[in-house]
Amino acid sequence: xxxxxSNGKARGRFITLEGVDGAGKSTHLPWIAxxxxxxxxxxxxxREPGGTPLAEKLRAxxxxxxxxxxxxxxxxxxxxxxxxxxxxxxxxxxxxxVLCDRFTDATLAYQGAxxxxxxDLITRLAELTHPGLAPDQxxxxxxxYDVSRARLCAAGRTLDRFETQERAFFERVRGAYQELxxxxxxxxxxxxxxxAEKEVKLLVEKVxxxx
Numbered sequence: 001x002x003x004x005x006s007n008g009k010a011r012g013r014f015i016t017l018e019g020v021d022g023a024g025k026s027t028h029l030p031w032i033a034x035x036x037x038x039x040x041x042x043x044x045x046x047r048e049p050g051g052t053p054l055a056e057k058l059r060a061x062x063x064x065x066x067x068x069x070x071x072x073x074x075x076x077x078x079x080x081x082x083x084x085x086x087x088x089x090x091x092x093x094x095x096x097x098v099l100c101d102r103f104t105d106a107t108l109a110y111q112g113a114x115x116x117x118x119x120d121l122i123t124r125l126a127e128l129t130h131p132g133l134a135p136d137q138x139x140x141x142x143x144x145y146d147v148s149r150a151r152l153c154a155a156g157r158t159l160d161r162f163e164t165q166e167r168a169f170f171e172r173v174r175g176a177y178q179e180l181x182x183x184x185x186x187x188x189x190x191x192x193x194x195x196a197e198k199e200v201k202l203l204v205e206k207v208x209x210x211x
Contacts, residue, residue: 012042012096014088014133015208016103019141020174021163022148023193024200026101028141032204033099044091047101048079052086055079063160069115076107077125084130103135105180105188110162113176114169134187139207140177141193141200145170 017032019025029045036043049059058079062072080103091098104126111117145167152163181190189207193200 010095012092012094012098013136014092014098014100016100016105016135016138017141018102018105018109018138018177019191019193020143020148020170020177022151023141023143024151024197025139025141025193027197028200028204029099029101031201032208035205035208036097036099042094042096043099044087044096045099045101046083046087048083048103048106049076050079051083051088051100052079055083063162066161069111069117072115073107073111073117073122073125076111077129080104081129084133088130089133100135103138104130105135105138105140105177108180109173109176113172114165136187137207138184138188139191139204140181140188141191142174142177143192143194145174147194 015032017025017029033043033045048055049062050056058075062075062079067075088098088100104122107122107126108119112119112122148170152159178190181188191200191203191207195203
């Protein structure tokens, strides 16, 4: 996607946060936004599925209602289509930095590797839903299953149906993210989410500042 918007203004930067549930992605997102704003960036924080009234309704269905992998995938992209057109593209066009909690990489990991939906189908849907738009930078928070489970249990809230999946599902999703980081080292950066919060922040800041 061009770095210049249609109005001639420099396009903002699109940064996504990915990773297995419990790896610390959502915990560090507010701090990353603050760090970018302190550096003088206009930052929009959003999430997937969600980010618009319609997408949030679809999110509630996806997280609560049992459904097969293909149905999940189509729901994700329906929410994503609305989110991209109504929120992400306009913000980038204004020169804002968009910080998004999950994007299409999550669909490849969860519905693709996790549920067995064909990667080429997900890729085709992505091309239809957000042609020419890909994250400029993706931070994947990674941690072992036991660390993830302990953190989710300690949170003391009701877990959604993805967070309660078995170890084998978790390992497939985690493996997909690790493969993605190996395949696209210029865009995807693997963050050791099992480390102490202070250490994780240092790793994240190094990636953001140096890239």
